[in-house]
Amino acid sequence: MGGGARAAYQVGVLSGIYEILDNEGQSDFCSPFHIICGSSAGAINAASLACHAHEPRLGIDKLSQLWSSLETGMVYHADAARLLHTGFRWLAMLAAGWFMPDLRNRQPRSLLNNEPLGKLLCRALNFEQLKHNLSNGKLDALAITATAYNTGEHLTFYQSDVTTIKPWQRSLRQAVPCSIGVDHLLASSSIPFVFPAQAMLIRGKTEWCGDGSMRQLAPISPAIHLGAEKVFVIGTGYKDDTHPEERKIDPNYPTLAQIGGHALSNIFLDSLSMDIERMEVINTLLAQLPANGLKSQSLRPVSIFSITPSQSLDKLALEHFNHIPAAARSLFRVLGVSSRSRPGAGGALISYLLFEASFTQELIRLGRADSFSRINEVKAFFLETSE
Numbered sequence: 522m523g524g525g526a527r528a529a530y531q532v533g534v535l536s537g538i539y540e541i542l543d544n545e546g547q548s549d550f551c552s553p554f555h556i557i558c559g560s561s562a563g564a565i566n567a568a569s570l571a572c573h574a575h576e577p578r579l580g581i582d583k584l585s586q587l588w589s590s591l592e593t594g595m596v597y598h599a600d601a602a603r604l605l606h607t608g609f610r611w612l613a614m615l616a617a618g619w620f621m622p623d624l625r626n627r628q629p630r631s632l633l634n635n636e637p638l639g640k641l642l643c644r645a646l647n648f649e650q651l652k653h654n655l656s657n658g659k660l661d662a663l664a665i666t667a668t669a670y671n672t673g674e675h676l677t678f679y680q681s682d683v684t685t686i687k688p689w690q691r692s693l694r695q696a697v698p699c700s701i702g703v704d705h706l707l708a709s710s711s712i713p714f715v716f717p718a719q720a721m722l723i724r725g726k727t728e729w730c731g732d733g734s735m736r737q738l739a740p741i742s743p744a745i746h747l748g749a750e751k752v753f754v755i756g757t758g759y760k761d762d763t764h765p766e767e768r769k770i771d772p773n774y775p776t777l778a779q780i781g782g783h784a785l786s787n788i789f790l791d792s793l794s795m796d797i798e799r800m801e802v803i804n805t806l807l808a809q810l811p812a813n814g815l816k817s818q819s820l821r822p823v824s825i826f827s828i829t830p831s832q833s834l835d836k837l838a839l840e841h842f843n844h845i846p847a848a849a850r851s852l853f854r855v856l857g858v859s860s861r862s863r864p865g866a867g868g869a870l871i872s873y874l875l876f877e878a879s880f881t882q883e884l885i886r887l888g889r890a891d892s893f894s895r896i897n898e899v900k901a902f903f904l905e906t907s908e
Contacts, residue, residue, distance in 0.1 A: 523561020523734040524757030525712060525785075525873030527834050529588040529881035531566050531755040533888020534828050536581050538753075541892065541899050543578065551659075552577040553903050554753075558664040558677075558743045560733035563755075564709035565642065568701065571663040572647050574654040587645055588881045595641050596876040597633040597716070599849040631717040633874075635707070642703045651701070655682045662686060664743045665701055666733030667708040670718055676730065677743045678705050689746050696746065697723055709733040712785070712873065740796050745823055753902070754797070755888075756829035777856045782835070782869025800825055826902045831891050834884065835868030841880040842871055 524530075543550040552574050559567025566584065573580020593599045654660045662681035669676055677696045679686070688696045699705070708719035708730035718729040734740075744752050800823060807822045842850070842858065853874075858867030892899060 522563045522740060522754070522756050523710070523732065525562050525710075526591075526838075526875045526877075526881060527757035527872055527884065528562035528566055529591075529884040530757055530830055530834070530888040531563060532581070532584050532588050533885035533890075534755045534892050535566075535570070535888075536585055536885065537889040537892025538899060538903070539578055539581050540889075541896055542903055550578055555661040556664070556744055556747045556749050557660065557662070558666070558747070559709070560666040560740065561710050561712070563757075564665045564706050564733060567663065567665065568646055568651070568706055571654065571660055572651045574660040575650070575657070583645075585885060588885060589878055591876045591878055591881050593846055593849060593876045594637060596638045597635045598637065599633075599846040631711075632715050635711070635716045638710070639703055639707055642706055646703070646706075648700070648702055651680070655680065662747045663701055664696075664747060665705045665709050666743065667705065667719075667721070667730040668733060668735040669723075669728040669730055671728050675733070675735075676723070676728075677746075679743070679747065681747070683748070686747055691742075694742070696743070715874070741800060741823075741825070742796075750821070750823055751902070752823060752825045754825060754827040756827060757834070759830045759833045759835075779857060779867060779869070781856065782867060782872075785870065785873050797825060797827060824902075826898065828888075828891055828895065830887060831894070832887065833868075834872045837883060837887075838872035838875050838880060839868040841875060841877060841883070844877040844879045845871075845875060 522531075538553075539550075542553060552570070554570065554574075557567045557571050557574075559565070569584045569587075570577070570580060573583065651660075651663065655663075661683050662679055664677050664679040667676050667678065668674075673693060675694045677694070678699050678701055679696055680699060680701045688698055690696070704719055704721065707716075708721055709732065710716070711718050711731045713731055713735060718731045721728050721730045741752055741754065803820065804822050804824070807820060839859075842853075845853070853867065853871060856867065856870070858871050
């Protein structure tokens with residue numbers, strides 16, 4: 522799943538999973554994942570896993586090193602000059618755009634510029650190796666999701682050498698076979714309003730694509746369409762980030778940071794929990810059918826196992842807020858983010874954009890701890906899969 526900087530948590534979970542399954546450090550350890558699907562920042566993790574499917578332990582170590590050494594400037598431009606330039610362009614467009622059409626045509630495309638992220642991904646990922654992994658059977662499929670702003674469709678870009686996998690189409694959802702590259706990852710991780718959309722050529726037509734979590738009504742469906750019978754999901758949302766204990770009789774008007782944080786949580790987190798609940802209901806219904814009753818049906822039972830953070834990432838983010846570059850920190854303070862350690866101070870928003878090593882390292886440690894806290898469940902799920 523997506524979640525901006527929260528995706529570092531996923532790397533910690535995977536690191537723990539690999540260590541549990543390969544505690545002796547065997548050189549011939551094989552990745553337990555034959556199909557890998559990712560959305561938004563999770564798409565970057567998914568692509569990295571796929572590119573290293575032939576050497577999973579080394580791959581997860583490299584991914585951990587990447588997230589552990591992140592700085593904000595490696596993901597988006599955070600210097601004062603660029604932020605002021607973008608701010609003045611937004612201000613000019615809002616103040617004078619109504620009577621100056623030329624100014625509207627030069628309107629800024631996003632709050633932040635994630636050009637550095639594209640360069641980072643070009644250095645970090647080997648897509649030629651991805652092709653080899655697919656052709657050698659180390660991996661069956663990689664799927665990256667995005668949202669088409671032009672049509673409103675949810676797109677699943679997938680790459681596979683398995684001939685039985687065919688493109689699918691559902692209401693407002695379609696699959697697009699392709700050779701996945703950096704442009705697909707940038708499109709999938711383009712948080713609305715925050716990062717710019719990416720132009721993608723789809724069946725001969727240009728589509729402007731943004732974050733894959735925006736219209737991801739069924740996050741688990743791409744894995745099922747690609748043939749998965751068991752699905753492991755790593756979420757980035759704490760079980761209760763609503764903080765009901767903080768409600769007041771007379772609360773202040775919510776800041777832009779609070780509103781933005783809830784909007785992003787709705788995009789990244791809520792659809793996953795609903796999809797898991799839907800899967801469990803379908804599995805329960807299918808279990809009531811006789812053993813041969815499913816042969817003529819397209820439905821099949823799919824077991825699912827998920828790991829999500831055991832504590833609030835909003836609160837953790839606020840503890841590391843002062844590590845953000847000064848210019849970006851000033852921008853976020855204007856939006857209502859504060860380093861005060863209370864949920865209402867913009868922690869939700871900043872948790873998606875705090876690409877600093879102090880925060881990502883803590884998320885990785887938390888992910889590893891959460892994996893080891895469920896070691897028996899991990900072994901039961903994955904070892905049964907490999908039988």
